[in-house]
Amino acid sequence: MKLSILTATYNRANYLKKLYESIIDNLIDEMDIEWLIMDDGSSDNTDEIIEHLMQSAKTSSSIEHFEIKYFKQQNQGKMSAINNLIQYVTGELVMDCDSDDYFVDDSFKKIYDKKDILLSDDDLYGLIFLKNETSNKLSGNKFEKENEKTTMFDMYFKNGITGEKIIVFRTDVRKKYKHELVDNEKFITEARMYHKMDESYKVKCFNEVLIQGEYLETGYTHNIIETFKKSPKGYFEYFKEILEKDMRGVKWNKRLYALKHLILFKELCGFKHVKLDSISNQILYYVLLIPGKIKTKIAIKD
Numbered sequence: 153m154k155l156s157i158l159t160a161t162y163n164r165a166n167y168l169k170k171l172y173e174s175i176i177d178n179l180i181d182e183m184d185i186e187w188l189i190m191d192d193g194s195s196d197n198t199d200e201i202i203e204h205l206m207q208s209a210k211t212s213s214s215i216e217h218f219e220i221k222y223f224k225q226q227n228q229g230k231m232s233a234i235n236n237l238i239q240y241v242t243g244e245l246v247m248d249c250d251s252d253d254y255f256v257d258d259s260f261k262k263i264y265d266k267k268d269i270l271l272s273d274d275d276l277y278g279l280i281f282l283k284n285e286t287s288n289k290l291s292g293n294k295f296e297k298e299n300e301k302t303t304m305f306d307m308y309f310k311n312g313i314t315g316e317k318i319i320v321f322r323t324d325v326r327k328k329y330k331h332e333l334v335d336n337e338k339f340i341t342e343a344r345m346y347h348k349m350d351e352s353y354k355v356k357c358f359n360e361v362l363i364q365g366e367y368l369e370t371g372y373t374h375n376i377i378e379t380f381k382k383s384p385k386g387y388f389e390y391f392k393e394i395l396e397k398d399m400r401g402v403k404w405n406k407r408l409y410a411l412k413h414l415i416l417f418k419e420l421c422g423f424k425h426v427k428l429d430s431i432s433n434q435i436l437y438y439v440l441l442i443p444g445k446i447k448t449k450i451a452i453k454d
Contacts, residue, residue: 153267154184154243155260156323160233161251162192165201167366172205174254176215183264184217189251190237193227229338231331238327244271246323248342252366256284259362263320269356270322275301277325277353281318281362291315291365295357302357303350304343305397309406318362319346325353333386339379340386347393377451384420391417392426395433411436415444416451 157175161168168189175187191198199222206220225236234248245267249255262281270279283291292315295307307313331345380387391414399407411433418426428434 153182153245153264154186155263155320156241156243156246157185157187158234158237158241158246158248159187159189159251160192160230160237160248161189161194161198162227162230163194163196163198164251165194165196165198167252168198168201169205171249171251171254172209174256174259175218176209178255178258178260179215179217180260180264181217183260184219184243185260186219186221186241186243188221188237188240189223190233191222191224192229192233193225199224227338229333231333231340231342232338235330238330241323241327244323245320246326247318247320249363250365253283253363254366256361256364262358262360262362266358269299270320275354276322276356277349278319278321278355280304280307280355280357281320281360282358283316283318284361284364286364286366288364290361292317294359298358299356301354303354304346305350305394306401307355307357308343309394310401310403312403316365317357319355320362325349332389334383334389335385337383337386339383341390344386344390344393347397380417381420381452384417388414388417388421388423392428396429399430399433407433407436408440411440412444412447415440416448419445419448420452 159171172187175185179185189202191202202220202222206222209215209218209220221240223237223240225233238246245263266279270276280295282294285291293313295313296311302311329345329349331340331342333340391410394410395414414426415437426437428437
């Protein structure tokens with residue numbers, strides 16, 4: 153069985169070795185690993201570092217079941233890089249790992265032990281695992297129920313799940329989807345694609361950590377306001393799509409969260425009017441509109 157790991161990287165040469173070493177440390181005989189890297193127009197020595205890692209993997213007699221595939225593109229952003237990588241995947245399972253993250257001990261064994269749950273069930277598109285933040289603190293909370301079919305939308309908007317999670321996808325399903333970018337923007341939340349996958353498939357969740365995060369000062373998460381300002385149209389569409397879903401069972405704070413962000417991105421896009429299908433959402437939108445405009449102006453100035 154083979155697992156494909158997708159990494160989009162941009163000027164992260166100094167972090168790739170740590171990720172490489174974590175892959176090597178997790179290799180098991182039962183699983184082949186291919187690491188597909190898309191260099192998104194880096195201006196540092198990324199190509200030299202990866203060439204060194206590829207040579208190391210090829211010449212080491214102790215490294216088996218592992219291959220690195222390296223690709224380059226002009227700078228288009230992380231989502232475009234992942235979209236362009238997915239066509240080269242040859243493993244039955246596939247997952248993303250950011251260039252500034254790395255795998256914790258026994259990650260591949262945890263995936264291998266649960267592979268049959270995913271590969272034997274045509275209703276599933278992925279298995280969800282936990283992620284640690286830099287301080288070894290769990291990102292968000294744990295799942296109340298494990299091994300139960302659900303969707304990413306229900307997890308976050310109905311069941312109170314918080315924080316970043318890790319998805320191991322069935323490749324045959326994952327290849328049917330892509331990150332939908334708008335008007336040449338470079339970023340959109342991964343959740344937009346997940347919600348599209350939710351319409352036809354489900355996931356199962358497990359309280360085991362696979363990846364340790366490294367949140368850098370130059371990363372998307374740290375600079376979220378700048379990311380929002382540069383990619384408002386995709387986010388506007390994402391939150392509008394959320395509010396067009398069946399809101400029964402959606403937690404009140406999550407509905408407000410979606411409406412507030414819809415107003416934020418409406419303002420960033422310069423749109424004048426927003427029409428929502430739900431009368432209750434439309435009323436709440438008008439109630440929140442003026443405070444939302446004020447907060448958006450403050451956020452942009454800051």
